[in-house]
Amino acid sequence: MRLLFIGDIVGQPGRRAVTELVPRLREQHRLDLVVANGENSAGGSGITVRTAEEIFSGGVDIITSGDHLWDQKEVVQLLEHEPRFVRPLNYPPGVPGQGSTLFESEGLPPVGILNVQGRTFMPPLDSPFQSALAEVERLGRSTRIIFVDFHAEATSEKAALARLLDGRVSALIGTHTHVQTADDQILPGGTAFLCDAGFTGPHESIIGREIEPVLRRFMTNTPQKFEVARERVRLQGAIVEIDNTTGKALSIQRVSEALGG
Ligand SMILES: [Fe+2]
Numbered sequence: 440m441r442l443l444f445i446g447d448i449v450g451q452p453g454r455r456a457v458t459e460l461v462p463r464l465r466e467q468h469r470l471d472l473v474v475a476n477g478e479n480s481a482g483g484s485g486i487t488v489r490t491a492e493e494i495f496s497g498g499v500d501i502i503t504s505g506d507h508l509w510d511q512k513e514v515v516q517l518l519e520h521e522p523r524f525v526r527p528l529n530y531p532p533g534v535p536g537q538g539s540t541l542f543e544s545e546g547l548p549p550v551g552i553l554n555v556q557g558r559t560f561m562p563p564l565d566s567p568f569q570s571a572l573a574e575v576e577r578l579g580r581s582t583r584i585i586f587v588d589f590h591a592e593a594t595s596e597k598a599a600l601a602r603l604l605d606g607r608v609s610a611l612i613g614t615h616t617h618v619q620t621a622d623d624q625i626l627p628g629g630t631a632f633l634c635d636a637g638f639t640g641p642h643e644s645i646i647g648r649e650i651e652p653v654l655r656r657f658m659t660n661t662p663q664k665f666e667v668a669r670e671r672v673r674l675q676g677a678i679v680e681i682d683n684t685t686g687k688a689l690s691i692q693r694v695s696e697a698l699g700g
């Protein structure tokens with residue numbers, strides 16, 4: 440099977456890239472499943488019911504999230520009622536939502552989708568290592584095909600979780616930095632790995648936001664309003680080909696598609 444994972448969708452330009460490019464990518468690469476990180480899809484911060492609907496309508500099957508999860512209050516509706524929405528697993532017990540889901544469709548083996556958040560240079564959560572290991576073991580009772588979106592800042596933390604899960608999951612791809620890395624590889628146990636998928640949205644920007652206010656914030660240490668930028672929209676992520684029987688990755692290919700280019 441072939442899975443496309445899409446890095447953080449930023450604002451309206453990011454959503455437009457999804458609705459315009461995903462249908463073509465689905466056909467061109469004969470994709471079986473599309474997973475996207477949606478933590479920045481509503482005006483750059485968080486996700487709403489409407490923005491999630493727009494992303495699903497473009498052909499995304501499952502939406503994952505990250506540290507911007509709580510930026511829009513109505514996310515609770517998604518957490519409580521949307522089976523296609525996954526939040527970082529490693530919140531304490533009792534928090535609404537699910538950290539993983541099992542995607543099932545006609546003619547395909549079930550696919551486990553897991554979202555975990557890092558702790559290095561990020562808000563503290565439960566250990567992503569212990570939580571992911573336990574959840575992968577649980578999902579492994581239902582399927583051999585497991586995809587992990589590890590939402591984390593530090594490249595070392597992402598590489599470490601990938602090594603821990605090597606041979607136990609089909610692919611682990613990082614999100615959060617919004618900068619696509621060039622380290623796509625298949626680890627010795629058969630797990631495809633990419634430190635960061637990049638982001639889907641306006642690249643004439645500083646990681647998706649207008650350049651000037653971000654620069655002013657760094658230059659003056661004063662609070663600024665960060666608007667979502669507009670120009671040079673790209674969809675970024677990676678396509679992973681997975682052996683249906685063994686669950687091991689056969690290939691991983693980075694994607695960086697220009698909108699209208
Ligand atoms: Fe993030």
Ligand SMILES: [Fe+2]
Nearest residue numbers: 447478479615
């Ligand atoms: Fe993000």
